[in-house]
Amino acid sequence: MQFSTSVIATALLGLVAAQKVHVVSVSSANKSLAFYPDNLKPAVGDMIQFQFLAGNHSVVQSNFDNPCTPIQQHDSTQKGMFSGYMNVAASAATGMIPTYTMNVTTDKPLWLYCSQGKHCQAGMVMVLNENTAANASRSLAAFKELSAKAPQNLDPFAIGSTTGGATPTGAVGGTTSTIPSPTGSASGTPAQALGSMVSVSAWTGLLSIAAALAML
Numbered sequence: 001m002q003f004s005t006s007v008i009a010t011a012l013l014g015l016v017a018a019q020k021v022h023v024v025s026v027s028s029a030n031k032s033l034a035f036y037p038d039n040l041k042p043a044v045g046d047m048i049q050f051q052f053l054a055g056n057h058s059v060v061q062s063n064f065d066n067p068c069t070p071i072q073q074h075d076s077t078q079k080g081m082f083s084g085y086m087n088v089a090a091s092a093a094t095g096m097i098p099t100y101t102m103n104v105t106t107d108k109p110l111w112l113y114c115s116q117g118k119h120c121q122a123g124m125v126m127v128l129n130e131n132t133a134a135n136a137s138r139s140l141a142a143f144k145e146l147s148a149k150a151p152q153n154l155d156p157f158a159i160g161s162t163t164g165g166a167t168p169t170g171a172v173g174g175t176t177s178t179i180p181s182p183t184g185s186a187s188g189t190p191a192q193a194l195g196s197m198v199s200v201s202a203w204t205g206l207l208s209i210a211a212a213l214a215m216l
């Protein structure tokens with residue numbers, strides 16, 4: 001099937017205009033074991049950009065009932081997101097920090113944790129689209145309590161999977177990049193850096209969409 005370039009470009013521009021990027025700081029200048037913020041309500045089509053500010057952390061998707069373990073360990077049809085480990089010190093010498101940007105493709109709750117050490121048990125967890133209206137017991141607070149009691153903290157490498165199954169669960173298409181290190185306050189996010197990352201991510205999204213269209 002043939003699409004004219006202008007039709008595709010117009011469609012893609014429409015998608016880009018609707019996208020919102022939510023920035024999540026991973027750890028902080030005082031090396032805390034947390035995500036900031038840890039409770040977000042992104043819309044389908046939005047992106048989450050994790051900015052790794054200190055230490056060596058990761059972002060992995062679990063489900064609510066099995067915290068601190070990759071979601072695909074419990075359901076082989078699921079494809080969980082995994083940022084890989086982001087060693088901030090390794091890129092600090094260049095004045096850059098690593099980032100990982102994921103696309104949000106579902107409005108269902110999506111549970112995330114850091115698979116480093118016992119960070120998950122220590123509370124380094126977060127949620128996208130918590131829905132306590134649908135199920136009051138599935139709150140971030142309850143997830144943190146469950147995580148604290150998890151017997152182990154596993155990454156997808158530990159279960160022999162970094163790709164998961166065939167069905168995406170809302171967190172596919174992540175991209176890694178680096179941006180200039182924030183200067184000043186620990187929570188500071190350089191607007192300039194975010195702006196540049198938005199365009200990089202947008203183009204990454206465009207390329208994958210264009211590739212999908214080309215396959216039609």
Ligand SMILES: [Cu+2]
Pocket residue numbers: 033056057058114115116119124
């Ligand atoms: Cu961590």
